[in-house]
Amino acid sequence: MASSVQKLCTICHDDGISNSAITWCTDCEFFFCGECDKTHSKSHLSKHHKTMSSEDYLKLPTFMQEISSQCRDHKKKFELYCSFHACPCCVQCITDKHKKCQDMKPLSDILQQVKSSASVQLFEKDLKNVKENLDTAIKYMKTRTSTINTQKTRAVKEIKHLKNSINDYLNKLEQDILNDLESKHSKLQSNMATLVQQMEQRASQIDRMQSQFTKMTQYATELQMYIGLREIEKTTSETAKYIDDLESGDHFIEKHLKVEISSALQSILQDVKSFGDIHVNTAPSSLKIKAGRKDQAQHLVPNVPGIEQIKPSLLTKLTIPKDVKSVRITACFILPDSKFIILDQRENQLLLFSNDGIFIRKVVTFTDTPYDACIVRNNTVVVTLGSAMQTTLVDIEKNEIIQTIQLSHVCHGVASDGKTLVISDGDGQCTTVNLNDMSHTILKGMEGVFRISLYKGNICGINNYDNKVCCYKSTGEPVWTFQYQDVNNPKGIALDKNGFVYIASFVNDSIVVVSPDGKTCKTILSEADGIKHPWAIDINRETQTMIVSSEISADNDTAFVYKI
Numbered sequence: 147m148a149s150s151v152q153k154l155c156t157i158c159h160d161d162g163i164s165n166s167a168i169t170w171c172t173d174c175e176f177f178f179c180g181e182c183d184k185t186h187s188k189s190h191l192s193k194h195h196k197t198m199s200s201e202d203y204l205k206l207p208t209f210m211q212e213i214s215s216q217c218r219d220h221k222k223k224f225e226l227y228c229s230f231h232a233c234p235c236c237v238q239c240i241t242d243k244h245k246k247c248q249d250m251k252p253l254s255d256i257l258q259q260v261k262s263s264a265s266v267q268l269f270e271k272d273l274k275n276v277k278e279n280l281d282t283a284i285k286y287m288k289t290r291t292s293t294i295n296t297q298k299t300r301a302v303k304e305i306k307h308l309k310n311s312i313n314d315y316l317n318k319l320e321q322d323i324l325n326d327l328e329s330k331h332s333k334l335q336s337n338m339a340t341l342v343q344q345m346e347q348r349a350s351q352i353d354r355m356q357s358q359f360t361k362m363t364q365y366a367t368e369l370q371m372y373i374g375l376r377e378i379e380k381t382t383s384e385t386a387k388y389i390d391d392l393e394s395g396d397h398f399i400e401k402h403l404k405v406e407i408s409s410a411l412q413s414i415l416q417d418v419k420s421f422g423d424i425h426v427n428t429a430p431s432s433l434k435i436k437a438g439r440k441d442q443a444q445h446l447v448p449n450v451p452g453i454e455q456i457k458p459s460l461l462t463k464l465t466i467p468k469d470v471k472s473v474r475i476t477a478c479f480i481l482p483d484s485k486f487i488i489l490d491q492r493e494n495q496l497l498l499f500s501n502d503g504i505f506i507r508k509v510v511t512f513t514d515t516p517y518d519a520c521i522v523r524n525n526t527v528v529v530t531l532g533s534a535m536q537t538t539l540v541d542i543e544k545n546e547i548i549q550t551i552q553l554s555h556v557c558h559g560v561a562s563d564g565k566t567l568v569i570s571d572g573d574g575q576c577t578t579v580n581l582n583d584m585s586h587t588i589l590k591g592m593e594g595v596f597r598i599s600l601y602k603g604n605i606c607g608i609n610n611y612d613n614k615v616c617c618y619k620s621t622g623e624p625v626w627t628f629q630y631q632d633v634n635n636p637k638g639i640a641l642d643k644n645g646f647v648y649i650a651s652f653v654n655d656s657i658v659v660v661s662p663d664g665k666t667c668k669t670i671l672s673e674a675d676g677i678k679h680p681w682a683i684d685i686n687r688e689t690q691t692m693i694v695s696s697e698i699s700a701d702n703d704t705a706f707v708y709k710i
């Protein structure tokens with residue numbers, strides 16, 4: 147849609163005159179009115195400049211209208227392009243900011259036939275695909291929102307239904323015990339009432355005899371008195387015996403009514419800590435979106451970062467639990483879910499930490515001394531057991547060793563790409579293990595390789611005796627070797643997604659990065675950053691996060707996590 151904003155002629159406006167512009171010069175970056183445009187088009191210096199109507203210029207997106215062909219810092223025309231920094235430069239920019247940049251190209255070469263290049267159509271297609279993907283994702287997420295709302299409603303019903311069922315059952319149990327209480331109470335009460343009635347009848351009889359005894363002594367004849375006393379004696383004896391019989395029986399035993407609540411029911415108050423648990427379970431997404439292009443054709447100019455741009459920023463530090471008094475980390479790595487694993491050689495154990503560095507649990511303890519470890523797939527890690535000549539596969543979810551691989555040599559370094567294991571002996575021999583059929587292949591000629599990492603079919607390794615970093619083909623054929631004073635007694639190695647090699651330099655207390663071609667290097671972390679005697683290092687290439695072990699005392703290590 148054309149903009150309704152009117153632009154003024156730049157030349158006239160500078161002279162205090164407000165004339166509407168009709169053209170825009172892409173070279174001068176000025177608006178011109180009709181008269182100024184005629185002068186501009188006839189000038190020897192500007193007659194070949196490209197112009198467009200101001201109305202068409204205003205159709206451009208705002209962010210494009212703000213793009214200038216002149217350097218804002220130096221007010222000079224852009225003439226060159228820096229491939230390293232992916233930006234246009236003027237002549238003075240080279241002196242000020244790009245002295246060390248070697249890949250400088252004429253800007254005209256970069257801009258040549260940009261509009262007619264295949265990239266334009268590719269980017270247009272990308273915009274369309276991204277918009278369709280966003281619309282699809284939004285629709286999907288709205289559907290998911292509706293689904294979880296339904297799940298919540300169903301969960302509330304289940305909770306209330308269970309509560310009502312429990313209440314109904316408790317009410318029934320309550321009524322049962324109340325009925326039992328009433329029955330036992332009634333029986334006791336009835337028995338006691340009957341006994342009291344019987345005793346009251348005998349008491350009345352004795353009362354009558356007591357009240358008549360005085361009259362008997364005053365008015366009865368001797369015979370009457372004799373027979374009467376015998377009758378009183380008989381009644382008294384019978385009553386006394388009756389009382390004795392009651393006492394010797396269980397009639398006077400105290401019977402107490404007492405309720406004994408079921409221990410299972412009482413335990414609810416102690417053992418049941420919650421009504422239940424709410425879990426957010428995950429499942430593979432059913433969202434179908436169009437795959438983006440993965441080739442370099444989508445970039446007008448490739449933008450691969452240089453070694454100077456690698457600057458790690460600290461994310462977190464592993465918190466070693468207080469009851470673990472001594473830890474020596476010889477391997478550490480980042481799981482796909484961003485949790486962390488460390489291999490503690492001092493206690494021969496694998497320890498699991500959360501993505502914020504908090505200790506979760508011990509995974510497994512080994513009977514032999516472990517040396518190195520790496521991730522094979524989501525829940526499986528591999529650990530080498532040194533002189534035992536064994537390498538084990540560990541399921542970190544089940545906390546158990548699921549397979550042991552017996553080799554013909556000492557097992558030190560290990561690396562995996564998910565399909566193959568490569569295990570080094572630290573002396574000159576490596577074994578590759580096919581994880582599908584567990585077949586072995588021996589590689590020789592990799593002298594002194596202590597730790598290894600895999601990248602695009604190549605094997606990168608460190609020789610900690612000669613302080614070398616080496617790159618080999620998967621067949622063991624050498625590609626390049628790097629040796630530099632900044633790498634002293636290297637212990638750990640890892641590669642990022644761009645092929646840069648990261649080395650844990652034990653003696654130098656530093657992390658050194660080596661270029662993919664093995665020609666240059668740079669120290670990116672040192673003792674000033676808290677790094678001391680680093681042994682283990684790993685990089686998650688998807689998230690570009692790095693974990694590095696570091697000594698914090700003579701008997702204890704920890705690990706730092708960085709964004710790279």
